């Protein structure tokens with residue numbers, strides 16, 4: 571089995587509003603192996619971005635705090651690093667691409683200035699590295715692009731520049747948080763192909779966050795399904811699609827015709843996910859689950875192995 575490059579264990583990131591606690595990430599565990607693409611999929615608001623930002627130690631200001639867990643990257647627990655150490659780790663060992671390139675690129679600096687800043691150093695050497703980075707993400711005539719500003723580029727090209735910056739330090743792990751949602755469908759596909767090619771060339775591992783099961787099917791080797799702050803099922807994409815073990819995953823797959831197109835609303839299940847400020851005591855899916863039993867409301871289900879490298883948190887999977 572390939573080496574684990576990122577190992578997230580029992581991660582809890584909460585918000586502390588004036589009253590109560592909002593448990594945005596509440597016991598997330600998964601691992602990422604060298605060279606693989608792991609999809610993190612779930613409805614909007616289930617805690618996907620907060621999971622990524624917790625790993626990167628880039629939580630939004632104003633109240634989110636990682637209160638428990640471990641994030642092992644190349645044998646080091648990122649949650650014990652100082653902010654200064656994290657600045658060295660980000661961009662080199664681990665990088666993140668955000669959904670919206672507008673928020674990642676600075677409008678007042680040229681593409682070249684921003685790339686050179688990310689790469690560090692000076693002179694011809696950094697110039698050559700920057701041009702090579704643009705070429706790697708399929709940007710034509712990179713020499714000319716270096717002196718352009720973000721507003722002079724299309725959305726798809728800006729997102730590729732963001733990718734070039736994120737990968738300029740040759741990170742072993744890349745987190746891509748819905749990197750294509752702002753792009754139109756053709757450009758999305760081009761971008762996904764680009765990420766797959768870069769993965770093949772560099773053997774970096776990618777945590778690919780999306781609410782779109784169709785994208786998971788196309789892009790990922792394994793998938794982790796998230797619901798209300800926790801991962802409820804994890805396995806190889808093939809296994810999970812052919813044999814979804816958790817009722818939530820079953821509903822998700824049923825709601826996506828032929829696994830293409832976004833999840834959007836879940837037409838096959840009534841109701842809404844629970845409030846992260848007021849989670850049920852037992853299984854978080856219990857209020858919507860067609861198979862709910864009494865024991866489901868009493869305790870959060872254990873994680874059961876349902877196949878090779880395939881687990882799900884559901885009481886109905888208890889072996890007889």
Ligand SMILES: Nc1ncnc2c1ncn2[C@@H]1O[C@H](COP(=O)(O)OP(=O)(O)O)[C@@H](O)[C@H]1O
Pocket residue numbers: 585592594612613614615616617618619620621630846
């Ligand atoms: N800045 C914030 N302040 C307060 N609560 C937030 C903030 N950002 C996110 N949340 C809460 O955390 C939950 C998880 O958010 P997020 O990780 O962004 O979800 P996802 O990426 O899966 O759509 C949201 O449902 C929301 O309640």
Ligand code: SF4
Pocket residue numbers: 816817818853854855856857859860861862863866871883884885886
């Ligand atoms: S534990 Fe119970 S409520 Fe939760 S998904 Fe399984 S059957 Fe449904």
Ligand SMILES: [Mg+2]
Pocket residue numbers: 618619620747748
């Ligand atoms: Mg998000």
